[in-house]
Amino acid sequence: MKLPVWIRRLITRILAIIPVIICIVIYGDQENAVEQLLIYTQVFLSIALPFSMIPLTIFTSSKKLMGDFKNHIWVTVLAWVITVALSILNIQLIIQTLAGIG
Numbered sequence: 001m002k003l004p005v006w007i008r009r010l011i012t013r014i015l016a017i018i019p020v021i022i023c024i025v026i027y028g029d030q031e032n033a034v035e036q037l038l039i040y041t042q043v044f045l046s047i048a049l050p051f052s053m054i055p056l057t058i059f060t061s062s063k064k065l066m067g068d069f070k071n072h073i074w075v076t077v078l079a080w081v082i083t084v085a086l087s088i089l090n091i092q093l094i095i096q097t098l099a100g101i102g
Contacts, residue, residue, distance in 0.1 A: 039097070046090050049090070057076065
C-alpha cells in the first residue's frame with residue numbers, strides 16, 4: 001500500500017480499538033464486562049509474549065544469522081532464564097484465570 005506512514009498508523013489504531021468500542025456499546029454500563037475484557041486481553045498478550053521471545057533469542061544468538069553481532073553467552077543465558085520464568089508465570093496466570101471463570 002502506497003499510503004503515508006501517518007495514515008497507515010491511523011488505520012491500524014482504528015482497527016485495533018473497534019472490538020473495544022463494540023464491546024462497550026453492547027455492554028454499556030456494565031463495568032464488569034469491560035473489566036473482564038481488559039483482563040482477557042492482558043492474559044492473551046502474556047500468552048503471546050513467549051512466542052516472540054523464543055525466536056528472538058534463538059535468532060539473535062545465532063552466529064550464522066547475526067555474524068559478529070550475535071549475543072554474548074551471558075545475554076543468551078539471561079534471555080533463556082527470563083523466557084522460562086515468564087513462561088512459568090504465564091502458565092500460572094492462565095490457570096488462575098481459568099479457575100476464576102468456573
